[in-house]
Amino acid sequence: MARFGMVIDTKKCVGCMDCVVACKTENNVPEGLNRDWIVQDVKGTYPTLNMQIRTERCNHCDNPPCVYCCPCGASHIHELGGVVLVYHDKCSGCKACMAACPYDARFIHPDGYANKCTFCIHRVENGMDPACVSVCPTHCMYFGDLDDPNSELNKLLNSRKHRALITEAGTKPQIFYLD
Amino acid sequence: MDVSRRKFLKISGASLGLVAASSTIGGFVKKSNAFFENKSEDSKSVKKIPTYCDICFWKCGAIAYVRDGKLWKIEGNPDDPLSKGRLCPRGTGGIGAHYDKDRLTSPLIRKNNRGEEEWVAVTWDEALTYIADKMQKIKSSYGPESMAFFSHGIGGNFLKHMIKAYGSANIAAPSFAQCRGPRDVGFRMTFGEDIGSPERTDIENAKCLVLIGSHLGENMHNTQVQEFAKMNGDGGVIIVADPRFSVAASKAKYYLPVKPGTDIALVNAWMNVIVNENLYDKEYVDKYGFGFEQFKAEIQKYTPEWAYIETGVSPELIRDSAREMAKYKPATLIHPGRHTTWYGDDAQRSRAIALLNALMGSWGRKGGFFYPVSMDVPAYPYPEYPHSDKPKVDNPDKKYPFAHETLTTGIREATITGKPYPVKGWLVYGTNLMQALPNRDETIKAIQNLDLMVVVDVVPSEIAGWADVVLPEPVYLERYDDMNVEFFKEPFVAIRQPVVEPPNEQKPNWWIAKKLAEKLGLGNYFPWNDIEEYYKTRLTNAGLSFDELKKKGIIKGKKQPIYFDEGVPDKFQTPSGKIEFYSLQLQEKGFDPVPKFNKQKEPPAGTFRLLFGRAPVHTFSKTQNNPLLYDMMSENEIWVNKDVANKYGLKSGDYVKLKNQDGVVSNKIKVKATERIRTDCVYMVHGFGHNAKKQTLAYGKGASDAGLITKYAVDPLMGGNGMSVNFVSLEMQL
Numbered sequence: 023m024a025r026f027g028m029v030i031d032t033k034k035c036v037g038c039m040d041c042v043v044a045c046k047t048e049n050n051v052p053e054g055l056n057r058d059w060i061v062q063d064v065k066g067t068y069p070t071l072n073m074q075i076r077t078e079r080c081n082h083c084d085n086p087p088c089v090y091c092c093p094c095g096a097s098h099i100h101e102l103g104g105v106v107l108v109y110h111d112k113c114s115g116c117k118a119c120m121a122a123c124p125y126d127a128r129f130i131h132p133d134g135y136a137n138k139c140t141f142c143i144h145r146v147e148n149g150m151d152p153a154c155v156s157v158c159p160t161h162c163m164y165f166g167d168l169d170d171p172n173s174e175l176n177k178l179l180n181s182r183k184h185r186a187l188i189t190e191a192g193t194k195p196q197i198f199y200l201d
Numbered sequence: 202m203d204v205s206r207r208k209f210l211k212i213s214g215a216s217l218g219l220v221a222a223s224s225t226i227g228g229f230v231k232k233s234n235a236f237f238e239n240k241s242e243d244s245k246s247v248k249k250i251p252t253y254c255d256i257c258f259w260k261c262g263a264i265a266y267v268r269d270g271k272l273w274k275i276e277g278n279p280d281d282p283l284s285k286g287r288l289c290p291r292g293t294g295g296i297g298a299h300y301d302k303d304r305l306t307s308p309l310i311r312k313n314n315r316g317e318e319e320w321v322a323v324t325w326d327e328a329l330t331y332i333a334d335k336m337q338k339i340k341s342s343y344g345p346e347s348m349a350f351f352s353h354g355i356g357g358n359f360l361k362h363m364i365k366a367y368g369s370a371n372i373a374a375p376s377f378a379q380c381r382g383p384r385d386v387g388f389r390m391t392f393g394e395d396i397g398s399p400e401r402t403d404i405e406n407a408k409c410l411v412l413i414g415s416h417l418g419e420n421m422h423n424t425q426v427q428e429f430a431k432m433n434g435d436g437g438v439i440i441v442a443d444p445r446f447s448v449a450a451s452k453a454k455y456y457l458p459v460k461p462g463t464d465i466a467l468v469n470a471w472m473n474v475i476v477n478e479n480l481y482d483k484e485y486v487d488k489y490g491f492g493f494e495q496f497k498a499e500i501q502k503y504t505p506e507w508a509y510i511e512t513g514v515s516p517e518l519i520r521d522s523a524r525e526m527a528k529y530k531p532a533t534l535i536h537p538g539r540h541t542t543w544y545g546d547d548a549q550r551s552r553a554i555a556l557l558n559a560l561m562g563s564w565g566r567k568g569g570f571f572y573p574v575s576m577d578v579p580a581y582p583y584p585e586y587p588h589s590d591k592p593k594v595d596n597p598d599k600k601y602p603f604a605h606e607t608l609t610t611g612i613r614e615a616t617i618t619g620k621p622y623p624v625k626g627w628l629v630y631g632t633n634l635m636q637a638l639p640n641r642d643e644t645i646k647a648i649q650n651l652d653l654m655v656v657v658d659v660v661p662s663e664i665a666g667w668a669d670v671v672l673p674e675p676v677y678l679e680r681y682d683d684m685n686v687e688f689f690k691e692p693f694v695a696i697r698q699p700v701v702e703p704p705n706e707q708k709p710n711w712w713i714a715k716k717l718a719e720k721l722g723l724g725n726y727f728p729w730n731d732i733e734e735y736y737k738t739r740l741t742n743a744g745l746s747f748d749e750l751k752k753k754g755i756i757k758g759k760k761q762p763i764y765f766d767e768g769v770p771d772k773f774q775t776p777s778g779k780i781e782f783y784s785l786q787l788q789e790k791g792f793d794p795v796p797k798f799n800k801q802k803e804p805p806a807g808t809f810r811l812l813f814g815r816a817p818v819h820t821f822s823k824t825q826n827n828p829l830l831y832d833m834m835s836e837n838e839i840w841v842n843k844d845v846a847n848k849y850g851l852k853s854g855d856y857v858k859l860k861n862q863d864g865v866v867s868n869k870i871k872v873k874a875t876e877r878i879r880t881d882c883v884y885m886v887h888g889f890g891h892n893a894k895k896q897t898l899a900y901g902k903g904a905s906d907a908g909l910i911t912k913y914a915v916d917p918l919m920g921g922n923g924m925s926v927n928f929v930s931l932e933m934q935l
Contacts, residue, residue: 031434033433033434033452034430034431034433034434035430036417036418036419036426036429036430036448036449036817037418037448037817038289038290038418038421038426038817038818039290039817039818039833040287040288040289040290040293040817042290042833043290043293043294043818043829043830043833044274044293046829046832047273047274047275047293047294047296047829048274053828053832054832056832064875064876064877066876067876068446068458068842068843068876068877068878068879069446069456069458069879071446071450071451071456071876071877072451073446073448073451073877074451075448075451156276156287157276157277157287157288157293158287159287159288159289159421159423159426159427159430160426160427160429160430160431160434161287161427161430161431161434162430162434
């Protein structure tokens with residue numbers, strides 16, 4: 023069984039938002055909304071500063087509160103790769119999932135259902151990377167199977183210092199950031 | 202730039218209880234695949250068409266996807282040496298240009314006063330007849346040289362050809378006097394050649410990259426950013442000197458918080474350390490250098506201790522970073538920058554940067570500066586242009602002896618004064634002069650002196666607002682443009698071709714140029730029937746296939762040597778034939794043969810030096826109304842040091858206005874209170890604060906740096922406009 027995830031090299035990311043734009047065109051995300059976003063994490067005082075730049079999105083958690091709290095069975099774990107998805111026509115737009123998500127990864131689509139990153143499962147099923155990964159001019163994002171010990175992801179995770187976001191929430195996020 | 206998700210959560214929290222009551226609606230619906238929003242890319246409804254991008258001048262190879270006859274998305278063309286299969290965010294967002302609701306749809310002739318943005322829609326024949334009549338009158342009354350052309354980007358090529366055929370060489374782009382000019386002059390004075398565009402910087406193979414105010418990553422020149430990320434990811438060393446803690450600074454091993462306007466002091470101090478500690482490439486300097494001993498004597502006074510007083514950068518940091526760069530020579534690249542018109546001494550600063558590179562031995566070497574190559578595609582065999590006895594109007598008596606391209610502001614000056622001869626017509630293509638040139642009042646004054654003002658554009662831009670005639674062009678995804686015979690690391694040609702039809706009556710530049718030439722009796726200069734025939738002639742003469750180019754988007758030539766050690770002749774086109782550490786040609790014209798540091802005026806108390814730069818999601822002032830890119834960044838912010846902001850009681854998200862030394866007040870602009878900038882300057886992204894009312898998204902959003910740049914320092918070597926010489930105060934009254 024595959025377990026899809028991402029590894030993102032923050033050393034390379036410049037925060038250009040190409041991932042955000044590509045997601046919007048690939049998935050027809052409506053104006054004013056976006057499924058991925060950039061965070062610039064600044065620490066220190068001028069001129070002794072550190073800044074980590076991250077591209078963030080739904081973490082496709084292994085222990086996803088958005089799925090457990092969904093009263094309609096719309097939020098669910100997809101059989102392929104453990105990707106967290108939403109059945110649009112089952113979703114009532116109640117926003118319970120949005121309140122449950124520690125990453126603020128979801129929003130309500132103007133058509134009335136909860137919406138978020140799908141890891142571009144429609145592309146992945148056809149052997150392609152998610153749109154954000156495939157456009158990134160800095161090649162800072164890696165998508166693949168975390169269960170495969172030989173995957174590029176595991177090679178990176180085994181050789182570089184990394185962390186996931188808000189792990190204290192216990193949701194077991196599947197996106198990892200290399201320092 | 203941070204996109205906050207918080208607002209969504211807040212909305213959810215407020216309405217949760219209310220909506221939860223109806224939560225079982227849809228609960229019984231059968232499992233569906235509704236999350237598969239898109240059909241497969243290989244489905245019959247999807248067509249892929251290669252072209253090259255026009256959102257900036259980098260000209261990245263792209264593949265556009267059309268689904269069910271509608272433009273869907275654009276990706277990089279993997280065969281293209283510039284994009285390497287990946288576009289930048291602006292390129293990815295390029296489809297927004299096609300969907301912009303405010304686009305120009307038909308030719309327009311001015312109804313009321315210039316600048317009032319009121320026109321009457323006319324036919325193409327009416328518009329072109331009007332222009333041709335006026336151009337003939339200008340020619341007979343003043344001579345053809347009194348018609349000037351302002352152009353930016355490859356789209357202007359055919360119009361340029363038409364203006365030359367008409368008899369004028371007064372053709373200028375803001376890319377020289379308002380941008381890269383000083384850099385190209387500084388390098389030309391040193392190595393005998395320009396940097397060019399795309400830059401001949403071999404960032405990919407550099408082991409150490411030094412950026413002086415250059416903000417790669419925010420400045421999104423695709424290939425450079427790709428190579429920057431790779432070089433950094435591979436463990437390369439980055440050194441950044443910038444008054445602002447840029448994105449690049451966050452990747453740097455050494456960050457030097459240099460005081461604005463003191464870069465020459467810093468670079469000279471670096472050179473002082475490198476020369477006196479014998480850290481330079483001695484063999485290279487001995488072999489290629491001219492006047493090294495005089496240069497060495499000149500820079501003795503620029504010790505790190507001296508430079509500390511000027512730059513605010515500690516002597517240790519200057520020494521450590523100098524020693525660090527020397528470790529990796531010749532693969533140490535001190536980036537020449539691109540937008541280099543800052544203080545009016547910019548050609549000399551660029552020359553200092555060129556000399557530092559010479560000490561590293563990086564010119565002509567891997568990881569430094571390569572020699573660009575191109576394919577041999579003969580120009581179209583046009584008739585010769587008419588001869589003119591008048592020199593170009595922009596630089597009378599060679600006032601700026603080292604200006605090797607035409608000066609936009611020189612043409613503007615001549616248009617205002619009528620000297621050395623009158624300029625009575627402007628044709629403007631692909632450049633919003635209102636935001637590109639400093640001192641808007643001078644631009645308006647010049648325009649008011651014209652008998653004819655024509656703007657070709659895709660959107661009702663600010664400069665279009667001042668036109669007598671506005672000609673609407675299709676966006677790049679709906680038209681052919683000239684072929685790109687690029688000078689880069691490997692030779693290639695690229696095609697820009699229509700992906701979808703223009704939605705209204707827009708006509709491409711090649712068509713406009715040809716039709717206008719015919720009306721001017723210059724039809725013989727456009728012997729081809731359409732641009733496909735033009736392409737076919739040129740490609741056939743080069744032994745290449747039009748059909749292949751159309752299908753692939755790119756045809757590559759054979760790899761050629763690009764470094765000295767690959768066989769590029771190590772010759773320098775300077776007067777001495779060597780790398781000029783000491784420049785006699787500068788000395789002869791009364792300039793410093795070795796760059797000297799001169800103090801800049803400091804901002805008076807209560808004011809801040811206004812600095813500006815780029816955001817990765819916008820190009821100049823031309824993408825702010827693109828709905829996709831607007832969605833990424835709809836307004837700019839004024840970066841204010843946090844301590845300064847606290848003193849003023851300002852926090853991020855508050856709005857202020859900026860007032861400059863001449864009393865010009867900006868639109869209101871959002872404050873970004875940040876640790877990432879010095880206390881003596883403020884910073885904003887260029888291109889916002891549009892006052893063209895018909896651009897409904899961009900209108901009035903953010904503030905315009907250009908509007909506040911009433912003062913500019915002219916570079917005495919080459920006429921460039923140093924624009925970082927304006928001081929602003931923060932005005933709380935909105």
